[in-house]
Amino acid sequence: MVLRKIVKIDEEKCNGCGRCVSPCAEGAIQIIDGKAKVIRDELCDGAGFCLGVCPTGALTIEEREAEAFSHQAVEEHLEKTPHTETQEIEISCFNCTRTDQQAPLFPIRYKGDSVWVCAKCLPQMIHG
């Protein structure tokens, strides 16, 4: 066990929407009994890519004693459960509806919502 940063899920706030599942490249988050769960501490690197997509603010980063992040555990986990199979919903750019198959997508906050924007629309939003 090591002291490190790791994703924390507030089950009171989680509505089980599943938006946080696909941003996690390690496949660490799954929806179980209607709530998001970090299925094993060693799969969560604490990078927090999932935080920006949560509409309810249920996701935060905490520092606590946990199993060290393990690249090997992630590889074994993804071999058994390919990440595409863990995706609950298809994500797309809120502006043009391109999917992540068509352009890189980034999570942003916009007008109070957590949305995805693609690499083609993001410059327009920045520069007008």
Ligand code: SF4
């Ligand atoms: S995005 Fe937030 S509300 Fe939706 S399942 Fe994940 S933690 Fe729960």
